[in-house]
Ligand SMILES: Nc1ncnc2c1ncn2[C@@H]1O[C@H](COP(=O)(O)OP(=O)(O)O)[C@@H](O)[C@H]1O
């Protein structure tokens with residue numbers, strides 16, 4: 335109450351407060367270090383979670399902020415994975431080089447396709463992204479001379495991180511690496527959503543009809559965020575290729591596009607943290623359930639998804655926000 | 666010859682030439698040629714369905730005309746995209762609120778200001794660091810009496826405040842020409858006076874074309890009136906001329922309904 339009043343009197347304070355790091359965010363990031371100490375056996379899983387979270391974060395930038403639905407996000411992830419994997423087979427096994435290359439390759443694909451993406455919305459967009467995803471999957475399948483086809487890429491050899499830390503069996507390096515990349519990209523994304531550009535994206539999500547009427551070139555904004563999100567998805571793919579030393583057609587699967595969407599919706603789109611929380615829930619649940627009965631796993635995740643969408647339309651985080659003044663999404 | 670007439674003719678701020686548009690067999694704009702002089706306060710009136718909103722959609726580029734041209738001053742803008750026309754100083758409001766429901770008024774107007782300043786693509790600086798843009802947005806909100814509620818989400822604002830936010834968004838683009846589609850639509854009579862008072866306070870550098878059904882307001886605020894019926898311009902002139910025009914009286918002013 336009192337907060338609203340002072341904020342109304344001072345627009346700068348209000349906007350500044352919205353972008354401020356909250357204590358709970360610091361707690362959250364501190365908690366991501368827990369696996370190193372408490373669950374050293376699960377570091378490989380933790381690393382997969384961080385990668386899935388990065389992938390979901392990339393989807394959140396386009397879906398949660400700009401309202402661009404994609405059912406083919408794995409195409410960008412897969413291009414990043416194949417790029418990093420292929421580079422390593424050619425003897426360029428430096429992780430950071432592969433990461434950058436994965437980002438650039440996926441970013442390029444994102445930039446090219448963004449010219450189509452920016453012209454459509456809703457169902458048409460879902461169909462187009464779905465089609466593009468299937469198309470890239472099939473190209474990778476047919477180009478087995480390059481990708482190894484359904485056998486996967488052979489001879490992926492990833493060098494030590496920074497030339498000093500080899501990827502160990504326990505996943506120490508893998509998790510540390512994935513986590514640092516996730517955090518750095520998160521800080522970048524957080525800056526982005528609190529910038530004028532981030533506001534423009536929310537404008538597109540809120541009312542694409544009004545945007546041109548206030549002089550906004552929405553398609554240009556969409557192309558930009560789609561390219562950025564694509565590069566981030568490519569980084570996630572590169573991380574997976576590097577931390578597991580394998581790249582198979584699975585990185586381009588429709589299932590992967592669907593899973594990342596499920597993670598984001600579970601956690602809540604438009605908060606940046608939603609994809610991360612969703613990735614944790616999804617991956618941990620899969621790890622636990624699939625041990626018991628792999629077939630039944632999708633039954634439970636399906637049920638969970640239906641319940642979340644019905645009862646928590648803003649995802650798990652949206653529900654938490656009702657309880658606590660969690661303010662990452664500007665209201 | 667006489668001194669005033671000798672002044673070089675200033676082109677109208679806005680004009681259309683032979684503008685036509687059909688939806689299927691329905692002709693909504695039939696060869697419309699009209700103009701709005703610099704600094705004018707022109708009213709566009711006509712019965713429901715006459716094509717007034719469509720004309721604004723054509724002028725602002727939200728609809729493509731089947732034929733005809735739109736000019737700002739001497740420049741043909743027919744080929745420009747809607748956002749490019751805004752950059753040329755052509756802004757509009759919507760008859761039905763077309764706002765950003767989950768943005769607050771401050772964010773919405775700041776967004777428009779950022780677009781006007783060409784900084785909306787900046788993804789590196791924090792919004793709160795763009796102090797000049799925020800100040801400008803806050804000033805626009807203040808001029809319309811929206812400052813106190815500017816941090817509430819748009820969808821929570823009272824309807825009348827949302828109508829004012831419509832205008833604030835248009836003003837934030839720094840328009841030279843403002844097209845207002847029934848700015849007081851749905852606002853109670855006593856509040857609609859406030860909307861028009863805000864408009865009366867606008868700088869004379871801004872040319873205004875407004876659609877309004879309340880004839881009291883039209884005759885009070887309009888310097889000229891354009892009458893539209895069934896996709897054509899029936900008459901154009903000063904309030905006195907329009908008030909005296911027999912055809913207008915017949916089809917419009919005399920008619921019982923102009924809802
Ligand atoms: N997008 C559209 N498609 C088909 N018909 C339309 C469309 N927009 C408007 N119309 C029709 O065009 C006519 C003029 O509408 P409009 O310009 O909104 O009138 P006004 O604003 O004068 O009340 C109406 O008969 C309306 O039903």
Ligand SMILES: [Mg+2]
Pocket residue numbers: 717718719760
């Ligand atoms: Mg209308």
